[in-house]
Amino acid sequence: ESQDSGKKEAIVKEYACMRKTPLKSKNPDIVSALETLSENAFFHDDEARRLAFQKAAGVIKSLNFKIKNINQVKGLHDVGKHSLEVIKDIIEEGSSIEVENIINDPWFHQMKAFQSIYGVGPSKAKKWIAQNVFTIDDLIERTDLHSSFDHRMELGISFYKDLNTQVTKQHALAIKNLIQQHLEEILPGCILVLAGGFRRGKASGHDADILLTHPIEGKEIGLLPKLLNLLSDSGLVLHGTMETGHNNPQTIMKDKGKPLASNVDHFDKWIGIMKIDKNLKDLDSSDNENDLIQLEQNSLTETSIETKKGRLSKKRSFVQTLDNNEDFARDTKKKLASNSKMSFEQLLALSSKDKQWVARRVDIIVVPVSQFFYALVGWTGNKWFNRSLRLYSQRVLGLKLTSHGLFDLNRGTSLPANSEHQVFDNLKLEYIEPTDRNC
Ligand code: GTP
Ligand code: MN
Ligand code: MN
Missing domain, CATH: 3.30.460.10 (Beta Polymerase, domain 2)
Incomplete structure (x- = not known):
């Protein structure tokens, strides 16, 4: 504890799949701020920014100490200049104005609400907001829009309450x-x-x-x-x-x-x-x-x-x-x-x-x-852990990882696995427990 709270810089491994990332972060405010920025970028179709903030959030989630000093995260892999500024504001001022602005923006909330409808993606959500549709009830009342709904959206809207109650x-x-x-x-x-x-x-x-x-x-x-x-x-x-x-x-x-x-x-x-x-x-x-x-x-x-x-x-x-x-x-x-x-x-x-x-x-x-067991890794996730595994596999091993297996495309061979441990062995990675794959 006392060692971490000083100026000592943390070291994180390059790929998220090499790190333990538990569900509960030691720095929840920072993580949620970076994820808000990532989500906002996603809503704006800015995939590069979405990924950059998501990666930074992933790194912070993997830290096993509470950040007290910005120097502790300076130079950390995947924590860019922009993310550093946000982290600094949160540590020193308690919040980031940029993030607060997003959180207070009604558009962001409308996007979030529409996105949570089964069958609805960001482009559809954007269209609706531009047409002055703001709530689920609006969607039901505005009969002029109904012809543009596909069957999945109709289900998502009709059963919004059921489907948006957490399981x-x-x-x-x-x-x-x-x-x-x-x-x-x-x-x-x-x-x-x-x-x-x-x-x-x-x-x-x-x-x-x-x-x-x-x-x-x-x-x-x-x-x-x-x-x-x-x-x-x-x-x-x-x-x-x-x-x-x-x-x-x-x-x-x-x-x-x-x-x-x-x-x-x-x-x-x-x-x-x-x-x-x-x-x-x-x-x-x-x-x-x-x-x-x-x-x-x-x-x-x-x-x-x-x-x-x-x-x-x-x-x-x-x-x-x-x-x-x-x-x-x-x-x-x-x-x-x-x-x-x-x-x-x-x-x-x-x-x-x-x-x-x-x-x-x-x-x-x-x-x-x-x-x-490959499918199990793929369907356990999370999405960002999978993404990291596949990139690592491609770049470091030159092998193609999918939910079907680990393939050497040049030789036309694949490596079987009898357990999740063996999947990680095949990937030459230290085993990461499912509960530590919350990147
Ligand atoms: P919640 O359901 O919201 O609690 O989160 P979740 O992590 O379970 O998300 P989701 O159900 O969307 O997906 C579960 C895992 O399966 C994630 O790691 C996804 O990346 C993965 N996944 C989702 N769809 C597919 C797919 O079509 N193919 C493969 N291989 N994986 C998928
Ligand atoms: Mn699913
Ligand atoms: Mn799920």
Whole structure:
């Protein structure tokens, strides 16, 4: 403590993925100021500034002492001149005028509010504000705007209250459990892990990110449409987008040569809104990772690679299976689409009446077990930790990291991983606990 409070300069590692970044910062005021500047830059379409302030915030979040003297952060990696000035103002004056101005700017708050609507991005939010639309109620009342809403926005506006109520970890685990129960009817032995912010130690979040795999590689093929079909029959689906057909070894191999956009993966996934009964009982957080430990101990990745090779040699029957799966997927997509044909008026009526359920954002990602731990790292995040991992991997190792694996594109090889620890080993990085990935 006493050593840190003096003039001694802190040293931070170059890449955020090399640092421990806990959820709770020792310098919350500075972090929130820098993140406000970053968000404001994002709203103004200034990606370079957004990143610069976000990086500076990340560095400050990783410091394990309270900043008392500006010299302690001078010369720190990724803390630029502008950020330093802001930090100095906060230490010496208690606040930064630049940040205060943003916080007191109604435009900034309107942007934040609109941005928090499911299906709405900054450009749409900006347009609305320019058209003198300021609140969610305005959006409902201004019928002249309604023709410009897409279906996602209509849902986001209708169910604004439900969807903007934070999901607790216990509630998210209960949703995971509900999905698991339905899976037992389709394919017993599936493994589900609640990833995203909850895995990083957050007590609440905006959605439940659920990774789904099966210990036997290949069993997961075609699973997602079957699951959604059943969830839909149980009246649990309000709306969603399902992506399928990428989840097979052939596609993954093709993808290796293709540069993937940083945040995009090719897993079968469903991004949607579930209808969760108000009486659904919360679950205790303790059991989230039990399955995961089991998966590591099983050490199944080796054998599953064998299975994969075997299946590839029996190409014709394999392709036949895939075709059947795609037919089923197409039918399920049609069925789900017809379910969500409700008009804006119908959605508004549905959301305002006394209902027994709440609308909850859920992401379900189906992952072949051989890629599971890379996917787990990717879907645990956070976004900035992932970004740093991928940059580091590219620049330092010359390898391509995605949620599917770690690839040497020149040689056409990849490094398997049986655990998150092994992902970090493959990356030649010290292991960082999920709770220290809050960059
Ligand atoms: P809250 O949900 O607001 O609590 O935060 P969160 O960190 O859980 O954010 P979010 O649910 O948006 O994303 C969870 C993690 O999954 C983040 O690290 C994202 O970067 C990552 N993620 C989101 N979408 C995708 C995607 O399409 N592909 C991959 N690979 N990762 C994604
Ligand atoms: Mn999340
Ligand atoms: Mn999510």
